[in-house]
Amino acid sequence: MANKMKALLDRFGEARILVVGDLMLDRYVFGNVDRISPEAPVPVVHVTREASRPGGASNVSLNIASLGGRSLVAGIVGKDAMGDELLAALKDAGIPVEGVIQDPGTQTTVKTRIIAERQQVARVDYEDGTARYAERIQELCDVLPGLVAASTGVILEDYGKGVMCQEVVDTVLAAAKTHAKPVGFDPKDNHQLSIPWLTLATPNYREACLATGQPELPLGDRPESCNSLQTAGRALSDRWDTEFLMITLGSHGMYLCPREGEPSVQPTLAREVFDVSGAGDTVIAVAMMALSVGAGYAEAAALANHAAGVVVGKVGTATCSQAELLGSLGGVPQ
Secondary structure, eight states: OHHHHHHHHHHHHGGGEEEEEEEEEEEEEEEEEEOSSSSSSSSEEEEEEEEEEEEEEEHHHHHHTTTTOOOEEEEEEEEEHHHHHHHHHHHHHTTTOOOOOOOTTTTOOOOEEOOOOOOOEEEEEEEOOOGGGEEEEEEEEHHOOOOOTTTTTTEEEOOOSSOOOHHHHHHHHHHHHHOOEEEEEEHHHHHHHOOOOEEEEEBBBBHHHHHOOOOOOOOOGGGGGGGHHHHHHHHHHHHHEEEEEEEEEEGGGGEEESSOOOEEOOOOOOSSSSOOOHHHHHHHHHHHHHHHHTTTTTHHHHHHHHHHHHHHHHHOOOOOOOHHHEEEEEEEOO
């Protein structure tokens, strides 16, 4: 199977994935801690460097580009310095931004993570309420059908910031059905959305439990026997009429629910976990790329699991390159 997955990687350059969702900028402040503040019982971080990169839905596009695919991105950001910085970073990564609308009445979402000794000390968020996009949603919906037609697949990436509303979902699904494009959905706590069909969905365990009203029971040594996980998997598969449901389980791996066949657990391949930020972005990016170039669902899940094992070993929201994924598959040194 490894040889077949490597052959699929060679075809990733054929993938052209449209990512629709909540775009944001991730900023990082790195430093060292050697004392506690005399003003309050908090660490004093001596800053050594700062960095920024596209985050949220735009991190999914970065993952696609990092793996040799092509990506389009669609969403709404502020017409402000942070929005300009985000668009510039996407362009630098070779990601077209004609589907991104800049709104002067909106503040670009920025998440600033303060990291000391490879550990996140605090996070500072700048964002408006979810109602901020209401006046721009129709403008976004007007450009989506053409972008869907130009893609080999679509990812709906919901970070709960307001872009992923019913109008956007309806527009994407209608265009995808017209042009026979696969659609993947990475949900947040957005239970009011009506989603009649999906090719792929990748909630995490907490999101799956919240969406279906199940208690988040401990997964234990045999996650496949957890009643909450089983019930949530069946309920979401039926609700969204998914061809393939992948519930990510953190250190327990993934719970796979195909439309045809029995559910199963794919154990994690992570060697060491430093940061799970953005791991879900990598999972859906890799799985949708694989599906769009002819992979079966089991192969797409296996590739996504290998890629997730790579990114959780990095600090901050991260991407996985083809070389790293090949290394995880045993093809080349990482």
